[in-house]
Amino acid sequence: MELVSFLIDFILHVDKYLEAFVANYGAWVYALLFLIVFVETGVVVMPFLPGDSLLFIVGALSGAGLLNFPLACAILLVAAILGDQCNYTIGRYFGPKVFQWEDSRWFNKRAFDQAHGFYERYGGITIVLARFMPFIRTFAPFVAGVAAMGRGKFSAYNVGGALVWVLGICTAGYFFGNLPWVRQHLEKIIWGLILVPGLIAIFGAWRAGRKTA
Numbered sequence: 001m002e003l004v005s006f007l008i009d010f011i012l013h014v015d016k017y018l019e020a021f022v023a024n025y026g027a028w029v030y031a032l033l034f035l036i037v038f039v040e041t042g043v044v045v046m047p048f049l050p051g052d053s054l055l056f057i058v059g060a061l062s063g064a065g066l067l068n069f070p071l072a073c074a075i076l077l078v079a080a081i082l083g084d085q086c087n088y089t090i091g092r093y094f095g096p097k098v099f100q101w102e103d104s105r106w107f108n109k110r111a112f113d114q115a116h117g118f119y120e121r122y123g124g125i126t127i128v129l130a131r132f133m134p135f136i137r138t139f140a141p142f143v144a145g146v147a148a149m150g151r152g153k154f155s156a157y158n159v160g161g162a163l164v165w166v167l168g169i170c171t172a173g174y175f176f177g178n179l180p181w182v183r184q185h186l187e188k189i190i191w192g193l194i195l196v197p198g199l200i201a202i203f204g205a206w207r208a209g210r211k212t213a
Contacts, residue, residue: 026175051166059173080162119149131165
């Protein structure tokens, strides 16, 4: 429970934690940023680490002169791209093993065939949009690998999605993150960055489920 409480507090007050880290460890903060984004996007079991809120805060701290904006963006871009590639590779490794399973209570080959078809047709836009959706961005590249989406196609959309995600949110934080109103309501904004994309994803999945029902 202590770990859960710490993670929640870290996510909601990531600005304070990063400011303290910069004050105590200086340039090592860039290694920390790389690690957080790489693990959040590249390790299937770690979807709860901050993503959108972290990028926004990095932009805000850069705007306040605490971080080097181009360097921070470059490091976050590399972490996001490598993270998705790692996640995809893990899924691609397990995918062939899964496809060899017989139909059972735990596996339906037809469903996996449908997933492969879906990612071949819509996988690109899925990878890009998933960047902006907590939890989903962690699982989308893994599923793309399991569904045997072509690596070249995945890599192209991975890079494109990372560019839009990192540069878009960091730039927003750079220009707006230090406005008095934003600073005053930062915790609510972080909650919004977490909940709004998640609710949109849930609604989209619900509508898709109704159409196929």
